[in-house]
Amino acid sequence: MKQENIGLYYKNVTEEIIGDEGISQKQFEGLAELSKPVIRQINQQRQAGETAYRDLPYKKETIKEIKELAGSLKKTCENFVVLGIGGSALGNIALQTALNPYMYNLNDSHRQTPRLFVFDNVDPMQFASFLGWVGSRLDKTVFNVISKSGQTAETASQFLIIRKMLLDKFGPDGLRKHIIATTDAKAGTLRKIADGEKLPTLAVPDGVGGRFSVLSAVGLLSAAVCGIDIEQLLAGAADMDKKVSDDDFYKNPAAINAAINFHFYNRGKRLSVMMPYSYALKDLADWYRQLWAESLGKAKTIAGNDVHIGPTPIKAIGATDQHSQVQLYREGPNDKLFTFLQVENFGDALKIGQSPDNAPELQYLAQKDMAELLNCEKMATEYALLKDKRPCLTVIFPEISAYTVGQFIYLYEVTTSIAGALFNINAYDQPAVELGKHATFALMGKEGNFTNSLSYGQFAGQIRELTELDKHYLV
Amino acid sequence: MKQENIGLYYKNVTEEIIGDEGISQKQFEGLAELSKPVIRQINQQRQAGETAYRDLPYKKETIKEIKELAGSLKKTCENFVVLGIGGSALGNIALQTALNPYMYNLNDSHRQTPRLFVFDNVDPMQFASFLGWVGSRLDKTVFNVISKSGQTAETASQFLIIRKMLLDKFGPDGLRKHIIATTDAKAGTLRKIADGEKLPTLAVPDGVGGRFSVLSAVGLLSAAVCGIDIEQLLAGAADMDKKVSDDDFYKNPAAINAAINFHFYNRGKRLSVMMPYSYALKDLADWYRQLWAESLGKAKTIAGNDVHIGPTPIKAIGATDQHSQVQLYREGPNDKLFTFLQVENFGDALKIGQSPDNAPELQYLAQKDMAELLNCEKMATEYALLKDKRPCLTVIFPEISAYTVGQFIYLYEVTTSIAGALFNINAYDQPAVELGKHATFALMGKEGNFTNSLSYGQFAGQIRELTELDKHYLV
Numbered sequence: 001m002k003q004e005n006i007g008l009y010y011k012n013v014t015e016e017i018i019g020d021e022g023i024s025q026k027q028f029e030g031l032a033e034l035s036k037p038v039i040r041q042i043n044q045q046r047q048a049g050e051t052a053y054r055d056l057p058y059k060k061e062t063i064k065e066i067k068e069l070a071g072s073l074k075k076t077c078e079n080f081v082v083l084g085i086g087g088s089a090l091g092n093i094a095l096q097t098a099l100n101p102y103m104y105n106l107n108d109s110h111r112q113t114p115r116l117f118v119f120d121n122v123d124p125m126q127f128a129s130f131l132g133w134v135g136s137r138l139d140k141t142v143f144n145v146i147s148k149s150g151q152t153a154e155t156a157s158q159f160l161i162i163r164k165m166l167l168d169k170f171g172p173d174g175l176r177k178h179i180i181a182t183t184d185a186k187a188g189t190l191r192k193i194a195d196g197e198k199l200p201t202l203a204v205p206d207g208v209g210g211r212f213s214v215l216s217a218v219g220l221l222s223a224a225v226c227g228i229d230i231e232q233l234l235a236g237a238a239d240m241d242k243k244v245s246d247d248d249f250y251k252n253p254a255a256i257n258a259a260i261n262f263h264f265y266n267r268g269k270r271l272s273v274m275m276p277y278s279y280a281l282k283d284l285a286d287w288y289r290q291l292w293a294e295s296l297g298k299a300k301t302i303a304g305n306d307v308h309i310g311p312t313p314i315k316a317i318g319a320t321d322q323h324s325q326v327q328l329y330r331e332g333p334n335d336k337l338f339t340f341l342q343v344e345n346f347g348d349a350l351k352i353g354q355s356p357d358n359a360p361e362l363q364y365l366a367q368k369d370m371a372e373l374l375n376c377e378k379m380a381t382e383y384a385l386l387k388d389k390r391p392c393l394t395v396i397f398p399e400i401s402a403y404t405v406g407q408f409i410y411l412y413e414v415t416t417s418i419a420g421a422l423f424n425i426n427a428y429d430q431p432a433v434e435l436g437k438h439a440t441f442a443l444m445g446k447e448g449n450f451t452n453s454l455s456y457g458q459f460a461g462q463i464r465e466l467t468e469l470d471k472h473y474l475v
Numbered sequence: 476m477k478q479e480n481i482g483l484y485y486k487n488v489t490e491e492i493i494g495d496e497g498i499s500q501k502q503f504e505g506l507a508e509l510s511k512p513v514i515r516q517i518n519q520q521r522q523a524g525e526t527a528y529r530d531l532p533y534k535k536e537t538i539k540e541i542k543e544l545a546g547s548l549k550k551t552c553e554n555f556v557v558l559g560i561g562g563s564a565l566g567n568i569a570l571q572t573a574l575n576p577y578m579y580n581l582n583d584s585h586r587q588t589p590r591l592f593v594f595d596n597v598d599p600m601q602f603a604s605f606l607g608w609v610g611s612r613l614d615k616t617v618f619n620v621i622s623k624s625g626q627t628a629e630t631a632s633q634f635l636i637i638r639k640m641l642l643d644k645f646g647p648d649g650l651r652k653h654i655i656a657t658t659d660a661k662a663g664t665l666r667k668i669a670d671g672e673k674l675p676t677l678a679v680p681d682g683v684g685g686r687f688s689v690l691s692a693v694g695l696l697s698a699a700v701c702g703i704d705i706e707q708l709l710a711g712a713a714d715m716d717k718k719v720s721d722d723d724f725y726k727n728p729a730a731i732n733a734a735i736n737f738h739f740y741n742r743g744k745r746l747s748v749m750m751p752y753s754y755a756l757k758d759l760a761d762w763y764r765q766l767w768a769e770s771l772g773k774a775k776t777i778a779g780n781d782v783h784i785g786p787t788p789i790k791a792i793g794a795t796d797q798h799s800q801v802q803l804y805r806e807g808p809n810d811k812l813f814t815f816l817q818v819e820n821f822g823d824a825l826k827i828g829q830s831p832d833n834a835p836e837l838q839y840l841a842q843k844d845m846a847e848l849l850n851c852e853k854m855a856t857e858y859a860l861l862k863d864k865r866p867c868l869t870v871i872f873p874e875i876s877a878y879t880v881g882q883f884i885y886l887y888e889v890t891t892s893i894a895g896a897l898f899n900i901n902a903y904d905q906p907a908v909e910l911g912k913h914a915t916f917a918l919m920g921k922e923g924n925f926t927n928s929l930s931y932g933q934f935a936g937q938i939r940e941l942t943e944l945d946k947h948y949l950v
Contacts, residue, residue: 086798164828297803310807323561328772332785353639439855
């Protein structure tokens with residue numbers, strides 16, 4: 001079957017369409033020049049094995065292992081529960097929303113594969129509500145705990161609650177039957193626990209950061225368990241790999257995308273709105289939100305100079321947010337770059353019925369397809385934004401499939417790498433997350449030292465002193 | 476029962492905590508001076524009946540009507556489906572997420588009231604997935620179509636699909652039994668249809684814009700149907716009304732909240748992040764997102780001068796987004812004001828289990844409550860942000876209840892009114908939404924004229940010309 005490809009459409013960021021707010025031909029040529037050595041650098045880093053995420057579409061052994069593990073659950077598993085946070089959850093959620101039906105968890109008669117739940121928080125009300133439901137279904141439930149280190153406080157605490165529940169109900173054997181650990185291949189807390197308790201495991205690949213890990217075992221197991229064609233997903237990513245490796249800026253959608261984002265950031269458009277006109281694609285915008293913010297939000301350049309840079313990603317959804325955000329988007333500060341996701345073919349037709357006789361003003365909708373309405377709304381909103389000189393990109397999906405979603409993921413991962421190089425920052429670390437993690441350890445009473453000269457206990461004291469409630473400021 | 480009140484905590488926006496990025500004592504006094512006449516003006520507008528939303532907590536007759544209607548559904552309704560968009564959906568969703576359990580729709584044995592679905596989009600895949608499920612359950616399903624005018628294309632098209640489905644299955648009688656219309660009391664397309672087809676109706680109150688309508692029949696019917704105590708919700712709002720009407724700036728949480736937001740916007744912090752540390756409160760942040768963006772994002776001052784103003788609201792969720800956005804929030808541009816929502820008492824305890832013997836590094840979590848972890852994470856994240864001089868507000872919820880949620884809603888509505896007055900713009904209109912609406916009409920082939928000199932057909936031609944795909948820009 002010939003696969004259709006997603007495309008990046010960028011005419012509506014140009015001077016031709018939005019005048020002096022847009023990119024001129026000369027500026028675009030400048031971006032191409034600027035990007036040339038960057039594309040070369042990105043390709044060299046990939047060859048040198050410095051960006052391991054680039055090779056994920058080609059790991060045949062991993063796919064085999066995942067499919068076998070998923071297959072082994074078929075008979076008994078009715079509920080599959082991911083425990084993870086950040087990069088260990090956002091990709092899983094995005095794939096599920098994109099590629100399984102809206103009513104998947106609720107529609108027992110249509111679903112052939114287990115329900116999916118992803119818990120990426122430590123909210124006691126939310127988790128207790130779930131435990132109250134799953135308690136009587138534990139025998140048909142499998143938990144996939146995902147953490148590279150196993151030390152992530154949120155995932156660890158979920159895991160310890162589930163572990164106790166399973167131990168109480170089934171004994172040590174129950175752990176092996178009901179928990180799969182996705183973690184470091186060799187070291188770390190969760191690896192140690194999994195080995196000690198003989199849990200089935202999958203490996204988080206080395207050198208792949210959480211936010212670039214969706215196409216590894218991290219994101220693929222839950223997808224495979226829920227019937228998503230992970231081989232097509234990776235085929236899409238691999239096909240996009242060819243395009244985004246192209247030395248020619250003008251043929252490389254990741255390079256063009258990164259350069260356009262870079263251009264507008266430097267001209268005061270620091271907000272990057274991703275607005276899918278499709279419910280199914282909405283959580284890809286959330287996945288992108290982490291990828292973009294954690295990769296590009298940095299205090300220092302690679303050379304170590306202060307820069308405090310980073311576009312703020314915002315997710316919106318069409319047509320819904322036309323009735324919520326578009327007033328601001330059109331009339332507020334011209335500080336945003338918009339990226340629409342548009343779907344050409346939604347599959348099933350959904351015809352709108354006749355209007356009642358006494359309301360002929362609705363008859364223009366009758367016998368039209370809902371998909372036509374949704375895509376007209378996108379065109380209408382874009383038109384209105386262009387009238388106010390707001391730059392708009394569109395990623396066009398010929399259809400929503402594992403193949404096109406794989407393409408999209410890979411396109412945005414490489415876009416992020418290139419954008420990081422243009423911004424001259426390290427797109428792969430997240431140094432600012434550490435302080436909060438250690439502050440949590442301290443406040444939760446962990447023993448040991450935060451720094452050489454400061455114990456966690458002393459650190460907790462400092463935090464409490466700064467954040468202690470002062471009723472004078474409470475109203 | 477004595478009710479506990481929510482509180483706004485604002486020490487962590489002050490110079491005392493974040494140095495020169497914070498508000499000094501003198502600046503705060505300046506904001507108080509500036510706000511005095513504004514509070515007076517807001518109170519006068521309320522007295523003059525110009526802000527009808529202010530009176531919603533006191534409409535006893537409406538409550539009675541809603542409760543009777545909700546009660547009449549008790550025996551037969553198992554699925555309650557809201558068809559609406561923007562202000563006719565976001566409040567409904569927010570109340571449901573806040574006040575019913577996470578597993579509400581799925582947990583049939585715990586739920587005493589109907590499942591709730593809210594459709595606020597025209598996505599054919601999403602809607603078809605739902606129709607495939609509900610088709611065999613139509614006899615136990617009631618649809619609440621919400622639209623002031625009935626001309627909103629999204630809601631109208633959903634309605635026409637459902638109407639045909641019900642007519643085909645039950646005939647005209649079926650409409651009366653399975654559709655409730657919430658619409659203008661006297662005029663408009665949906666009123667006409669409802670009268671013609673003898674549908675039960677509730678009124679969208681006059682002079683209340685969609686985004687201020689959650690405490691009217693718009694938001695309250697679905698809440699009441701799903702067992703939410705709407706009287707407590709309104710009691711909370713009414714109690715907050717006293718506080719936010721206080722002439723004394725220093726005692727008025729809406730005035731302080733608005734002034735702080737105004738202050739930071741004018742100093743380059745144009746992004747306003749609302750970050751609940753609670754899954755239940757997450758959709759209140761989405762409701763706020765509409766309230767804030769549509770009310771404050773304006774091109775013109777009240778006098779008609781160009782201003783292009785408006786903070787961009789962003790929703791985040793703790794602890795989840797610590798692993799997604801906090802890297803950017805700490806190290807990126809210092810362009811954000813943070814508002815945390817914090818819950819003191821989550822109700823049920825959820826104890827974390829012992830760590831395995833070979834992982835003593837997790838033992839610090841054992842026997843702690845998950846709520847303690849979540850609140851420590853909030854404190855830790857706030858501490859880390861304060862270290863980087865990022866201003867932080869917190870709304871403290873003693874608990875999540877209809878009463879405190881009602882307080883919160885009213886606090887933010889009045890905050891928005893006051894902020895609008897400080898920004899010197901009209902917080903109650905949304906002129907920029909019109910162009911997109913008419914462009915949709917044009918593209919969908921509606922007959923008639925867009926302006927005196929331009930038919931919808933001609934207008935559609937103009938839109939297509941501007942937005943027509945030019946393959947030169949597709950990569």
